[in-house]
Amino acid sequence: MSEVKLFRTWSSPYALRIVWALELKGIDYETIFEDLSNKSQLLLQYNPVHKKVPVLVHNGKVISESLVIIEYIEDTWKDTPLLPEDPYERATARFWAKFNDDKLLPSIWQVFVTQGKEQEEAIPVATENLSFIEEDLKGKKFFGGQTIGLVDITIGWMANLISVFIEITGINLIDADKFPLLFGWMQNFSDVPVIKESWPPHDKLVIKFRAIRESYLSADVPK
Amino acid sequence: MESQEVKLLGFWVSPFVHRVEWALKLKGVPYEYIEEDIFNKSPLLLELNPVHKKVPVLVHNQKVLAESFVILEYIDENWKQCPLLPQDPYDRAKARFWAKFAEEKILSDGAWRAARAKGDNREKALGSTIEALEKIEGELKGKGKFFGGESIGYLDLALGWISYMLPVWEDVGSIKIMDPTRFPATAAWMSEFVNHPAVKDSLPPRDKMIIYFEKRLKELEI
Numbered sequence: 001m002s003e004v005k006l007f008r009t010w011s012s013p014y015a016l017r018i019v020w021a022l023e024l025k026g027i028d029y030e031t032i033f034e035d036l037s038n039k040s041q042l043l044l045q046y047n048p049v050h051k052k053v054p055v056l057v058h059n060g061k062v063i064s065e066s067l068v069i070i071e072y073i074e075d076t077w078k079d080t081p082l083l084p085e086d087p088y089e090r091a092t093a094r095f096w097a098k099f100n101d102d103k104l105l106p107s108i109w110q111v112f113v114t115q116g117k118e119q120e121e122a123i124p125v126a127t128e129n130l131s132f133i134e135e136d137l138k139g140k141k142f143f144g145g146q147t148i149g150l151v152d153i154t155i156g157w158m159a160n161l162i163s164v165f166i167e168i169t170g171i172n173l174i175d176a177d178k179f180p181l182l183f184g185w186m187q188n189f190s191d192v193p194v195i196k197e198s199w200p201p202h203d204k205l206v207i208k209f210r211a212i213r214e215s216y217l218s219a220d221v222p223k
Numbered sequence: 224m225e226s227q228e229v230k231l232l233g234f235w236v237s238p239f240v241h242r243v244e245w246a247l248k249l250k251g252v253p254y255e256y257i258e259e260d261i262f263n264k265s266p267l268l269l270e271l272n273p274v275h276k277k278v279p280v281l282v283h284n285q286k287v288l289a290e291s292f293v294i295l296e297y298i299d300e301n302w303k304q305c306p307l308l309p310q311d312p313y314d315r316a317k318a319r320f321w322a323k324f325a326e327e328k329i330l331s332d333g334a335w336r337a338a339r340a341k342g343d344n345r346e347k348a349l350g351s352t353i354e355a356l357e358k359i360e361g362e363l364k365g366k367g368k369f370f371g372g373e374s375i376g377y378l379d380l381a382l383g384w385i386s387y388m389l390p391v392w393e394d395v396g397s398i399k400i401m402d403p404t405r406f407p408a409t410a411a412w413m414s415e416f417v418n419h420p421a422v423k424d425s426l427p428p429r430d431k432m433i434i435y436f437e438k439r440l441k442e443l444e445i
Contacts, residue, residue, distance in 0.1 A: 063316045063320070065323055071319060075315060088283075088288070090296070090300065091294070091296065094296065098292075098293065103274075132273075132274050
């Protein structure tokens with residue numbers, strides 16, 4: 001019987017993707033919620049390099065960095081694979097997962113934490129990134145094909161947070177006319193039972209992210 | 224049997240390209256190298272990598288791949304000889320973790336930043352680069368010749384740029400980053416790495432690199 005612990009916060013998109021990976025593979029695990037403003041001794045001991053969540057501990061082996069964790073989970077538990085078998089398809093999936101973390105997520109975040117001219121300039125960057133992944137959905141229900149995979153759970157944060165961002169800023173980056181495939185995907189992804197069951201509460205997310213946006217805006221030096 | 228047609232789009236001084244070349248050489252995979260001028264990108268590059276518009280781009284039997292770490296894993300999975308990543312899932316996770324760490328803390332925002340920066344910016348960048356190097360030094364202690372033990376592997380390829388490019392940046396930026404007395408394991412590893420048969424004859428000429436980075440330093444001073 002293996003022992004799996006996941007250190008995470010209730011809302012972090014990076015942590016949620018680990019929850020989804022573990023749930024999809026039917027792996028038993030214990031969740032330890034962290035308060036990032038008051039990090040536990042255990043977290044600092046387990047992740048001294050980055051001091052961040054998520055952290056996975058499996059039979060005493062500690063792994064951090066969400067995409068590294070997912071690859072570890074994939075290498076260790078073979079049921080319900082998150083990556084295809086073909087090396088080129090695997091490479092394509094890894095490419096898009098990395099694109100999300102390096103470009104897509106930061107560009108959408110930039111729209112969310114700015115206003116005025118800065119925000120106006122951020123929107124086309126995010127839109128261009130969205131158009132790239134819209135392309136990858138052509139002819140597929142999910143990024144992983146018929147079933148969800150690595151790219152779906154990596155980009156899945158969007159299905160969760162875009163509606164929160166719309167409510168707070170009034171800006172809808174994933175318009176159904178402009179990005180019909182992404183729009184449809186967000187719905188399909190949210191409907192997957194394993195995903196639906198672990199959705200953080202919408203109202204709680206609005207409160208949290210509204211406060212975050214406000215703190216970014218008030219930190220702005222008037223130009 | 225399917226013909227193996229491998230093309231690599233690269234730029235002569237890019238460490239991201241070099242690591243892909245070493246991987247192909249280690250596995251004995253023949254490839255055609257196409258030099259790109261990244262300051263004047265070709266229509267071919269823009270067509271093959273519209274998302275990032277960068278090198279390296281690997282084309283294998285018309286399948287197009289970009290992002291050097293993604294390419295390394297593809298090469299490892301497609302050609303099984305001379306494995307780059309270890310077999311054990313935890314060892315694989317550690318290799319991937321440290322590769323990402325070094326990329327973020329020593330390469331992108333670390334050493335090159337320190338070389339270009341002045342005053343307080345330099346102190347700050349140097350401090351965090353050295354902190355990151357200390358962690359890498361810790362990983363090398365008692366390992367053997369390379370990060371993977373006796374044979375060269377994924378993490379060695381990911382960090383290999385340190386062995387020949389970092390000294391050039393130190394020269395050009397008049398900055399000491401990798402003190403061999405402070406980082407003895409790393410210094411020993413650097414020497415093993417540059418002398419490895421798959422690496423030795425493929426490094427760009429030092430004087431050419433000096434001229435290139437001197438120019439870039441002037442253009443990118445912070």
